Amino acid sequence: MNKLPDRIRIKDIARLADVSVGTVDRVIHGRSGVSEASRKRVEEILEQLNYQPNMYASALASNKRYSFACLLPQHLEGEYWTAVETGIKEALANYSDFNTSAQISYYDPYDYHSFVDAGKAIVDSKPDGVLLAPTAPQYTKVLTDALNTCSIPYIYIDSNINELRPLAFFGQNSHQSGYFAARMLMMLTQNEKEIVIFRKINEGIVGSNQQENREIGFRQYMKEHYPDCRILELNLHAKRPSEDNIMLDDFFRQHPDVRFGITFNSKAYIIGEYLNQRQQIPFNLIGYDLLERNITCLKEGSVTFLIAQQPELQGLNGIKTLCDYLILKKEVTCINYMPIDLLTAENIDFYLKIPR
The missing domain is CATH 1.10.260.40 (lambda repressor-like DNA-binding domains)
Known part of the structure; x- marks a missing residue:
């Protein structure tokens, strides 16, 4: 030769x-x-x-169009999922040479049937790949079964469902995150006998697998290390925010000695802004995610710690992985855990300036 x-x-x-x-x-x-x-x-x-x-050159030469579907919880501008959408848009821009596009659909996180209906519409649209934030496993399965039947790959972000294995997952280890949060909270306490978990809930639905798994991890740590500490609960109405302050007033009136608490959702600012208004209430609060209102509460002292999970990177890497798998024929890693970052008023500004 x-x-x-x-x-x-x-x-x-x-x-x-x-x-x-x-x-x-x-x-x-x-x-x-x-x-x-x-x-x-x-x-x-x-x-x-x-x-x-050269799969890159081959993909360019094929001139094929790739359409993705994204299924996210309904949210307001500036909330947690806004950052996920920013990451999705950035990934599409990075892969624009390959004629990629994405249609973002939304579901009510407190209504499982809303997820099922949105999922059916996605399957009917026959996308090349799907990026989704799962809801409860039995309802997520309705969608993933249909996607599997159509040989459409799907990626989870925010929370993973092990028994409904996706092409890939991007998000925190929710259980470990909750376990870690419990340890951080109890390091703040001085042998407290009571702490409180704040939730946003609607007709018994928390609205997120991740929040439920964080609480499971949190309670496991408490059972192992502080079994005698009483865990109180305050369930704020997810769809009646006007009642938040009234319910918080009632809680602190009934439990004047409780000084430590946590919320597993991204709306720590609800409690933080309340505490700022009621400055006579000393309280240590741990929350999640870098929403602007959460960051303001952190800097003002009504939130003690925030745990971050890089939602923008989840959206970006989710779409990037679909492109790598479908277009460039690359092997992909199934489980991709995001870091569990603990942020305070002293280090938050440095964290926000870290380039990807």
């Missing part, structure tokens, strides 16, 4: 197999119009050379 260049080109393979460049291209991409004898010669040469096609 003649000496070959360091970088094997299609024309080198064509010369060795004594066929045209077009024939080699058709064999590499599995297209028809090649005789069995020519296909066999080309495949033998490819195997001998361990040829790896």
Whole structure:
């Protein structure tokens, strides 16, 4: 065999197999119009050379369009999921050469049927891939079963459902995050006998697998290390925010000695802003996520710690992984845990300036 260049080109393979460049291209991409004898010669040469096609160039040349569907909880501008959408848009911009697009749909996190209905619409649209924030497993399964039937890959962000295995997952280890949060909270206390968990809830639905798993991890730590500490609960109405302050007034009136608490959702600012208004109430609060209102409460002292999980990066990496898998034919890592970052008023500004 003649000496070959360091970088094997299609024309080198064509010369060795004594066929045209077009024939080699058709064999590499599995297209028809090649005789069995020519296909066999080309495949033998490819195997001998361990040829790896340039998938980037091939994808560009194909001019195929890739449409993705994203299913996220309903939210207001500036809330947690806004950052996820920012990451999705950034990923689409990064892969714009490949004609990528995404349609974002929303579901009511306190209404499981809303998730099912939105999922059906997504399946009917026949996207190339799906990025979703799962709801309760039995309702998520309705969507993932349909996607599996259609051979549509899907990626979870925010929370993982092990029994409904996705192509990939990006998010925190929720259980470990809650376990860690309990340890941090109890480091603040001086042998307190009572602490409180604040929730946003609607008709018994918390609205997030992640919040539920964080609480499970939190309670496991408390059971193992502080079994005698009483855990109080205050469930604020998710769809009646006007009642928040009234319910918080009632709680602190009934429990004047409670000085430590946590909320597992991204709305620590609800309690933090209340505490700022009622400055006579000393309280240590741990919350989640870098919403502007949460950060303000952190700097003003009504939130003691925030635990961050990089939602923008979850959205970006979710779409990036779909592109890598579908377009560039790359192998992908299934479980991708985000860091559990503990932030205070003293280090928050440095964290916000960290480049990706």
